Amino acid sequence: MGTYSLIYPRRILFGCGTISELPKLLENRRKVLLITGKSARGNGLQNRLLNMLPEPGIAPLCGIVADEAPIESVDHIVSAGRATGADAVLAVGGGSVIDAAKAAAAIIPGGGMTADYFHGSAKIAGKGLFFVAAPTTAGTGSEVTANAVLSDKKSMTKKSIRGEYLIPDIAIVDPELTFSCPASLAADSGMDAIVQAVESLVSPESNAPSRSLALKAAGLLVSHLERAVAGDRSAKIAVAEGSLLSGMSFSQTGLGAVHGLAHPIGIKYGIPHGRACGILMRSVFRMNLAKIPGLYDEAAKACGFRDSTEFLDALDRLCDATGIPANFADFGLRREDFPFILKNCRSRSMERNPCSFSDGEIEEMLEKGCGMHDTGYAVQRRPVLGCPTE
Ligand SMILES: [Fe+2]
Numbered sequence: 001m002g003t004y005s006l007i008y009p010r011r012i013l014f015g016c017g018t019i020s021e022l023p024k025l026l027e028n029r030r031k032v033l034l035i036t037g038k039s040a041r042g043n044g045l046q047n048r049l050l051n052m053l054p055e056p057g058i059a060p061l062c063g064i065v066a067d068e069a070p071i072e073s074v075d076h077i078v079s080a081g082r083a084t085g086a087d088a089v090l091a092v093g094g095g096s097v098i099d100a101a102k103a104a105a106a107i108i109p110g111g112g113m114t115a116d117y118f119h120g121s122a123k124i125a126g127k128g129l130f131f132v133a134a135p136t137t138a139g140t141g142s143e144v145t146a147n148a149v150l151s152d153k154k155s156m157t158k159k160s161i162r163g164e165y166l167i168p169d170i171a172i173v174d175p176e177l178t179f180s181c182p183a184s185l186a187a188d189s190g191m192d193a194i195v196q197a198v199e200s201l202v203s204p205e206s207n208a209p210s211r212s213l214a215l216k217a218a219g220l221l222v223s224h225l226e227r228a229v230a231g232d233r234s235a236k237i238a239v240a241e242g243s244l245l246s247g248m249s250f251s252q253t254g255l256g257a258v259h260g261l262a263h264p265i266g267i268k269y270g271i272p273h274g275r276a277c278g279i280l281m282r283s284v285f286r287m288n289l290a291k292i293p294g295l296y297d298e299a300a301k302a303c304g305f306r307d308s309t310e311f312l313d314a315l316d317r318l319c320d321a322t323g324i325p326a327n328f329a330d331f332g333l334r335r336e337d338f339p340f341i342l343k344n345c346r347s348r349s350m351e352r353n354p355c356s357f358s359d360g361e362i363e364e365m366l367e368k369g370c371g372m373h374d375t376g377y378a379v380q381r382r383p384v385l386g387c388p389t390e
Contacts, residue, residue, distance in 0.1 A: 004207035033086040037093035038063035077104035088130040095140030103148040139189025141247020143171035175240035187322035188274030197246040199256035213249035260350030278324035
């Protein structure tokens, strides 16, 4: 029996309609800065939220956070928060919106700008503004985590700023907010949640609570994601809960090699985070299993499968059924980019993978398992995308 110390938002609400609790949750706030995704204005969500904010409220920042939460988007929120004297930040959106707003809520009173924290010359040293997060996608778990994943276009890097003070004060996971999520985004996000649950389960940092959460999350996600992507609302509710539990698990343990590799590959080729995770999962989980036989047996049983092999085969079928590509061929993965990927994948996530990989093993996996079977294959079938923020 090990020791563990768990840390979460002071309140986590789950269930359909829980977003209507906002007026009560914000009643002691004077000026709430509202950050939403691009679709919130068109689908009426922004107005609905504004009606729940305390008077006088603050004009919302809708759609100002670009994909992958670039530091410029965070700076935009920081400047608005300081100029308006906000005393709280409410983020309602996908992972990038929540991560950008989360970082800004901490930086606004902390001083400096985002690059200072991203590049390490400043640290989040104290409590930020009161911060409430409500996801509109089911997958990232950012509403309960102590980190914000940000990107920098200039250095082509994507990494977390982290610390206890980044944990949201309140997380509201209202599955109804995910009902209008497009199918491809639902598939990407759900695949992210599955990878997070499984990586947390086999993490060397796992503990009894994190394993319980990860097993329940994996069961919910694997059995409901396909129907959720097809639009089934009861399945979307199950996936939203699976995503929350996945976040509550990995926020205590860290992740693994899929996430270590997904960040440099995602930013290099402009691939959505969850899709990169889904593609990498097929190869990385098999490499892990080759080194640690039976590694995923517990996850397999929680999802109704006999053993690790059957489980990984089922994940392959789930990827196929939800439109996750089998490899990176269509994204233009190139051998000449391997040094960039290798240099930038040795993150905290990679350190927490249950086994280690040499550079040569990663190169071999990228070539054989990710769509580069022969020299030149997949090169430039599509122009290499720049930073997704462009
Ligand atoms: Fe992730």
